[in-house]
Amino acid sequence: xxxxxxxxxxxxxxxxxxxxxxxxxxxxxxxxxxxxxxxxxxxxxxxxxxxxxxxxxxxxxxxxxxxxxxxxxxxxxxxxxxxxxxxxxxxxxxxxxxxxxxxxxxxxxxxxxxxxxxxxxxxxxxxxxxxxxxxxxxxxxxxxxxxxxxxxxxxxxxxxxxxxxxx
Amino acid sequence: xxxxxxxxxxxxxxxxxxxxxxxxxxxxxxxxxxxxxxxxxxxxxxxxxxxxxxxxxxxxxxxxxxxxxxxxxxxxxxxxxxxxxxxxxxxxxxxxxxxxxxxxxxxxxxxxxxxxxxxxxxxxxxxxxxxxxxxxxxxxxxxxxxxxxxxxxxxxxxxxxxxxxxxxxxxxxxxxxxxxxxxxxxxxxxxxxxxxxxxxxxxxxxxxxxxxxxxxxxxxxxxxxxxxxxxxxxxxxx
Numbered sequence: 132x133x134x135x136x137x138x139x140x141x142x143x144x145x146x147x148x149x150x151x152x153x154x155x156x157x158x159x160x161x162x163x164x165x166x167x168x169x170x171x172x173x174x175x176x177x178x179x180x181x182x183x184x185x186x187x188x189x190x191x192x193x194x195x196x197x198x199x200x201x202x203x204x205x206x207x208x209x210x211x212x213x214x215x216x217x218x219x220x221x222x223x224x225x226x227x228x229x230x231x232x233x234x235x236x237x238x239x240x241x242x243x244x245x246x247x248x249x250x251x252x253x254x255x256x257x258x259x260x261x262x263x264x265x266x267x268x269x270x271x272x273x274x275x276x277x278x279x280x281x282x283x284x285x286x287x288x289x290x291x292x293x294x295x296x297x298x
Numbered sequence: 299x300x301x302x303x304x305x306x307x308x309x310x311x312x313x314x315x316x317x318x319x320x321x322x323x324x325x326x327x328x329x330x331x332x333x334x335x336x337x338x339x340x341x342x343x344x345x346x347x348x349x350x351x352x353x354x355x356x357x358x359x360x361x362x363x364x365x366x367x368x369x370x371x372x373x374x375x376x377x378x379x380x381x382x383x384x385x386x387x388x389x390x391x392x393x394x395x396x397x398x399x400x401x402x403x404x405x406x407x408x409x410x411x412x413x414x415x416x417x418x419x420x421x422x423x424x425x426x427x428x429x430x431x432x433x434x435x436x437x438x439x440x441x442x443x444x445x446x447x448x449x450x451x452x453x454x455x456x457x458x459x460x461x462x463x464x465x466x467x468x469x470x471x472x473x474x475x476x477x478x479x480x481x482x483x484x485x486x487x488x489x490x491x492x493x494x495x496x497x498x499x500x501x502x503x504x505x506x507x508x509x510x511x512x513x514x515x516x517x518x519x520x521x522x523x524x525x526x527x528x529x530x531x532x533x534x535x536x
Contacts, residue, residue: 133389138468140386140456145464148471151322157471158323161479169483170355175494180351183344187352191334219307249307252314256306259313259325267329271337279343 151258152203155266156196163192186285187278194277195270202265203258210257217253225250316463319471324367331360354493359486366477374473379466380415383458387413390455399452406448414441422462
């Protein structure tokens with residue numbers, strides 16, 4: 132069986148790509164390679180503009196992936212505490228869990244398939260919202276403060292020349 | 299409030315049943331479309347040109363990403379899943395013939411190698427999304443029943459419904475990855491090129507009004523050497 136068909140039809144691969152953490156991490160790592168490369172290849176902008184945009188993009192993607200990797204797992208472990216805000220899960224005992232261990236035990240006792248689907252979906256929804264806050268709100272603010280010091284360190288001569296010109 | 303609860307209910311049911319890659323990545327692209335340009339605007343140390351370029355690029359990239367993840371991924375998975383599933387059954391049939399578990403002239407072999415793609419898609423989607431599912435024709439129902447009969451004889455072949463759903467999930471993710479790595483930045487580059495062309499065309503009439511005053515300067519060897527960075531050789535002072 133050819134490798135590509137084998138990979139595309141693999142049930143384990145399908146399970147793996149269902150996880151939003153895996154989706155964000157794989158997409159983000161590819162973006163960290165693709166976007167700065169294409170920015171540097173763009174000949175419509177000047178060298179300075181391209182350099183700033185590519186450095187910002189590379190920094191943003193790598194920093195956001197690191198931040199995401201560090202924050203998402205502790206967040207995911209605690210999303211069960213927010214399940215009580217979903218009126219759809221009101222009748223489920225899972226929302227009364229106080230610790231992660233208790234939540235796992237109560238989750239095993241749920242037999243209703245629809246309820247299990249909704250619990251899984253609610254967890255994924257919160258994970259997506261948390262990823263959005265980490266990647267789109269927190270990280271860009273930090274990266275915009277880091278981009279200039281890092282650019283200066285990467286090419287100190289050019290910034291010196293700029294300062295000389297300004298003077 | 300009831301409508302809001304219904305929407306949330308639909309979202310969590312959809313995410314719980316099949317959390318396809320494009321949902322999460324499109325949601326993140328929408329988040330970034332709003333917040334990243336704000337962060338770029340708040341950068342006070344960059345020049346106006348750098349900021350304008352980065353802002354245009356951020357906005358276009360996330361816009362293209364949002365449209366691409368929703369549009370292109372959907373088209374790709376709707377059109378490629380059934381052919382790949384058919385290819386899977388065809389290759390499985392060849393493997394079984396090689397292992398001498400299946401006769402090449404048998405009806406089972408012919409069924410496995412000639413999959414009705416539309417029937418396969420309908421069969422998988424029927425349980426998945428009831429509203430969108432099309433009704434089966436008699437031939438399609440018979441074809442799927444025959445396929446399920448063959449599969450029950452062998453342990454290592456996936457049933458049509460599971461196969462279709464699994465393949466759809468993986469194709470969706472592969473499509474998102476290809477879009478993220480190459481297509482989205484490539485389309486953004488092309489769009490920026492078009493924008494810059496439009497911008498330069500807008501600024502052209504202003505340029506034609508100005509008269510160009512060209513006067514020939516007398517040739518200076520020293521200036522030429524300086525301009526071509528040969529001044530360092532100090533030719534004239536020897």
